[in-house]
Amino acid sequence: MTIAPDTLPEIPEAEVLREDNGYHAFCGLTCTGWLYQKMKDSFFLILGTHTCAHLMQNALGVMIFAKPRFGVAMVEEGDLSAPQIDITDIVKNIVEEHNPSIIFLLNSCTPEIMKVDFESMARRLNQQFNNVPVLPVRADGLEYTMTQSEDCVIESLLQFCPVAPAGDKRIVFMGAVNDVNTTDLKREAEKLGLPVAGFVPANTIGELPAIGPDTILAPLHPYVAKSITQFSRLRGAKVLQSQFPIGPDGTRVFFEDLARHFGKEINLAEREAEIWRNLESKVSAIRGKRIFITGDNMLELPIARFLRKCGAELIEVGTPYVNRKFHKRELQALNGLRVVEMPNMHRQIRDIRELKPDLVVTNFWEANPFEAEGIATKWSTEIIFTPIYGFTGASDLANLFARALNRHRKLDVLDWKEFLPNNQEN
Numbered sequence: 075m076t077i078a079p080d081t082l083p084e085i086p087e088a089e090v091l092r093e094d095n096g097y098h099a100f101c102g103l104t105c106t107g108w109l110y111q112k113m114k115d116s117f118f119l120i121l122g123t124h125t126c127a128h129l130m131q132n133a134l135g136v137m138i139f140a141k142p143r144f145g146v147a148m149v150e151e152g153d154l155s156a157p158q159i160d161i162t163d164i165v166k167n168i169v170e171e172h173n174p175s176i177i178f179l180l181n182s183c184t185p186e187i188m189k190v191d192f193e194s195m196a197r198r199l200n201q202q203f204n205n206v207p208v209l210p211v212r213a214d215g216l217e218y219t220m221t222q223s224e225d226c227v228i229e230s231l232l233q234f235c236p237v238a239p240a241g242d243k244r245i246v247f248m249g250a251v252n253d254v255n256t257t258d259l260k261r262e263a264e265k266l267g268l269p270v271a272g273f274v275p276a277n278t279i280g281e282l283p284a285i286g287p288d289t290i291l292a293p294l295h296p297y298v299a300k301s302i303t304q305f306s307r308l309r310g311a312k313v314l315q316s317q318f319p320i321g322p323d324g325t326r327v328f329f330e331d332l333a334r335h336f337g338k339e340i341n342l343a344e345r346e347a348e349i350w351r352n353l354e355s356k357v358s359a360i361r362g363k364r365i366f367i368t369g370d371n372m373l374e375l376p377i378a379r380f381l382r383k384c385g386a387e388l389i390e391v392g393t394p395y396v397n398r399k400f401h402k403r404e405l406q407a408l409n410g411l412r413v414v415e416m417p418n419m420h421r422q423i424r425d426i427r428e429l430k431p432d433l434v435v436t437n438f439w440e441a442n443p444f445e446a447e448g449i450a451t452k453w454s455t456e457i458i459f460t461p462i463y464g465f466t467g468a469s470d471l472a473n474l475f476a477r478a479l480n481r482h483r484k485l486d487v488l489d490w491k492e493f494l495p496n497n498q499e500n
């Protein structure tokens with residue numbers, strides 16, 4: 075990965091403790107939920123089992139009636155002992171019914187464990203349907219968190235990005251964000267005189283931007299390290315190393331660093347201050363609160379940095395994975411905090427019960443039991459589906475936490491604790 079500028083200031087970073095847990099994250103297949111909506115000419119076909127189908131139906135079931143552009147090709151026991159799994163008819167139906175420009179073929183745990191030759195399967199389908207590319211993508215819940223699988227999908231898109239000639243110095247934003255955030259980020263860059271080539275992923279395959287040796291790849295998420303590394307290695311593009319554009323503080327640093335790649339020194343202090351002023355009613359609900367992040371969506375580092383700026387006390391910042399190089403600037407901003415990679419879930423639950431934070435940011439299977447014990451929670455999955463990027467996304471971001479805290483405060487007024495087992499106090 076080529077990271078510029080080379081002269082990054084040497085600032086102390088948060089020390090990262092590593093524990094022993096596996097990921098306690100939502101399955102990688104769930105990235106389908108936001109990616110099929112983002113890429114409007116795509117189809118996501120999962121090679122999975124009944125378990126995967128149930129997950130997709132339950133997690134994304136609300137969209138079933140909208141003729142969604144995703145589906146599960148069910149692997150039965152007999153398929154696993156067959157020389158090859160044949161899904162030609164399923165793909166034929168998808169092509170006829172949905173007319174996609176691209177099909178992502180996602181594998182799941184069972185084919186992965188059974189060592190199904192996924193790449194050859196996609197190659198065969200590509201020969202049969204040669205005007206609709208079928209791209210094999212690893213997104214199984216064994217290896218990837220729900221957000222890291224987005225990284226795998228993006229990585230597969232490089233081949234469709236035209237090659238930009240040397241001298242074409244423009245920004246390519248990396249990471250799926252919704253149309254509102256896309257427009258805001260582009261407008262912000264252009265207002266500062268920074269040329270934008272586009273976004274990966276784009277709304278359609280034909281809109282993917284050109285990438286070449288002078289492209290500046292600007293990561294929007296902390297979980298696109300793999301695709302950024304590939305794009306940089308294969309096309310020689312430069313990679314922006316900065317904070318992620320989450321929260322007014324991160325967005326300011328992101329654009330100031332981006333401008334430096336174009337030889338511009340800009341100062342967005344006043345812009346940042348104005349956004350904080352507008353957020354005050356929400357920030358005041360967060361200020362002084364003790365917050366514990368258990369960690370599963372890979373957005374924990376920038377979220378913790380934002381909450382700290384709001385004046386919260388972060389008891390622990392758990393996260394599935396830290397890439398010391400890619401997350402360097404966020405780790406610098408978290409210096410002094412307890413950051414735990416692959417945290418032990420049982421130890422975290424014990425600590426939360428003992429320390430009684432004001433808010434726990436966690437996955438939903440831990441959130442509901444904590445709520446029942448009187449501990450306020452925020453579902454980490456909700457953060458993924460909220461447009462939190464850029465200066466304009468800051469309001470939605472602050473609102474996620476302020477709303478959870480305010481709701482809990484209102485419940486207290488209702489004297490609901492008398493319904494807790496043994497009438498326990500929070």
Ligand code: SF4
Pocket residue numbers: 101102103122123125126127129181182183184213214215216
């Ligand atoms: S891919 Fe694995 S973790 Fe995901 S739903 Fe299927 S079986 Fe479960």
